[in-house]
Amino acid sequence: MFAKGQTVVQLVEKLAPKHYAVPDDKIGLQLGSLRKDITTVLVALDVTDEVVEEAIRLKAELIVAHHAIIYRPLAHLQTDTPAGRLYEKLIKHDIAVYIAHTNLDVADGGVNDMMARALGLDVVGHLEDVHTDKLKKLVVFVPETHEEQVREAMFAAGAGGIGHYSHCSFNIPGTGTFLPSEGTDPFIGKPGKLERVREVRIETVVPQSAEKRIVQSMLKAHPYEEVAYDLYPMELTGRTFGLGRVGRLPSPARLDAFAEQVKQAFDVPFVRVVGDPAREVKKVAVLGGSGSRYVRHAMFAGADVLVTGDIDYHTAQDALAAGLAIVDPGHNAEKILKKHVAEWLQARLDEMKSSTRAVASAVDTETFRLM
Template sequence: MKREYKNNDIFHVIEDWAPKHLAYDWDNVGLQIGSYNKAVKKVMITLDVLESVVDEAIEKKADLIIAHHPLLFNPVKRINLDTPQGRTIHKLLSHQITVYAAHTNLDAANGGVNDMLCDLLGIQSRKNLIEVKSGNLYKIAVYVPISHADDVRNAMSEAGAGHIGDYSHCTFQAKGKGTFKPLEGTNPYIGTKGELEFVDEVKIETIAQEERLTTIVNQLIAAHPYEEVAYDIFHLKNEGEAFGIGRIGTLSATMKLRDLCEHVKTTLEVPNMRVIGDLDKQVRKIAILGGSGEKYIHLARQNGADVYITGDMSFHVAQDAWQMGLQVIDAGHYIEKVMKQATKLFLEKELDNDLIEIITSETSTEPFQFI
């Protein structure tokens, strides 16, 4: 039974959800500052790592900060303690607080930031707006004595094997006869040293996403009674789970653009927003991309979106959207704050809450005021 968590245990849980390979090449995700191996008892979730957020983490005695936006994005050439970034880094190191970022990989992940926004706004029947990649799939076949077949199958399934569409625990098994001869220095679970053994075994086959492969193999070995576990891994040509940036789907009913704006303001707690288009236009098909999404206006239009919800629209791109007849709600970059509570709930579900406390930052990192 686990007695404590280390930072790396938390990282693995996050990366099972939002694999690092989903991040864009220009991004900097993963460990930012700190240690993989330090014990952690309190985690704080934040959108950004500003000095004020670190002050909050110090006050609340957090050991680990999980952020959406990376603290270290561009190369650091110097750490000047007279600058906000320098002071932030100094405080983190002085108080041994680790920082980890899940950015565009959490945007692309199924159940990630864009799905969080869709869930809150009631956007249904959604698909990816921009395909990022399809995960590699592998088949795992393991040979296990009949007495332990259920244990091994369940261990693999609970580790994430056997997910096909909306089904979990998908496996195939066939009975057969296994043979082996224990040699000197062995301690066989079944059989006698120097004698050929015949054992009734089950071959269990299942499927696994690449990012879960190591965890699944570790769990099957832990559940298997043999000293040396026989298993095969095959790279499949089947397409795996599709990942993408942004989502496009539909509302449960048509509404006016002005009513959708009010819905977004209320649901996402946005005090003011910029809008492009006819406020009385009836809309239903919605594209959404948290953060800066202006370069995808043409994809939103090509996919038949009535409205594109995003942030950080610049003047000339806004004119382009207006001229092509695409309604746009610029709700700002800060709507990505939805990741704080959702990530907290995810970690609480995956971790032993008797060993670790998960909190969300109460510090606002929204730089804009509206007057």
């Protein structure tokens, strides 16, 4: 059985929820339809003509990419332009394109975490706050026989987290009453007879980002035909998610040696380095994509070096004067996501016993070449 396109996208959005994206980011379905079976999904950094040809060879019906193919509203669709020819080829071969950009950067296990792990960083924070999860309290009344089953289902779906503590709940025993109407099929009791049942009131904390999933899991685990539950807003806020990561190296390193480590970790042909090759670096800030705007964030975080792409000349001068080293592996260092996202997606598809396969693009979309 192959997964539908919408099912594949729902899996991607478990990894990278859409509300994590920065305002006005171009994410989501950009071309094609998800109302079809997906035999192969291709995970790519960019959607270039070469990547589309690869998708055609693989008979992929869906490309999940990091960088958008449509950045602004289209005034026309001319097929004699490079972009128009790309769209035409995708449409002719019925290949949909779905974009996960800054939401994938921000997410736990997303691009910035991938990059931090590749450098062996012990992460202690991020560079810029993007989203803080609002919290709600979920209260549900469960018969004593199913208390554990329902509580564990909610925890497994993401409920019960407060700070660094998980599986948090409060449980109060009591008596529930109900009178099933004619035509009902109650789990306990009979239609037309008032019932008194020993129940447990379970209270737990629910992050808004996982609210729908947690409620669905609770309802599925609950034995009652009609479930009594409440959701209350809370003043307490949940986790904050952000762009970039800040972390410490396992042991101090010279800048030149660390730059070589960056080059190897991200499999790039060259890096540009700002700073004294012999200086010692301990604390590292890393940000996928274009990071010129985050030099001050890195300095404020106390980083010795910022690893990011697309650093311009004057920003490099300012960083050097301020004592911040920079290692620029280029924007294409984000290609690290292809393998990791494809593997993550394949694992979720396998759990569903789906025959759909997720494949990492083998196309190198690096624009620059070192001469």
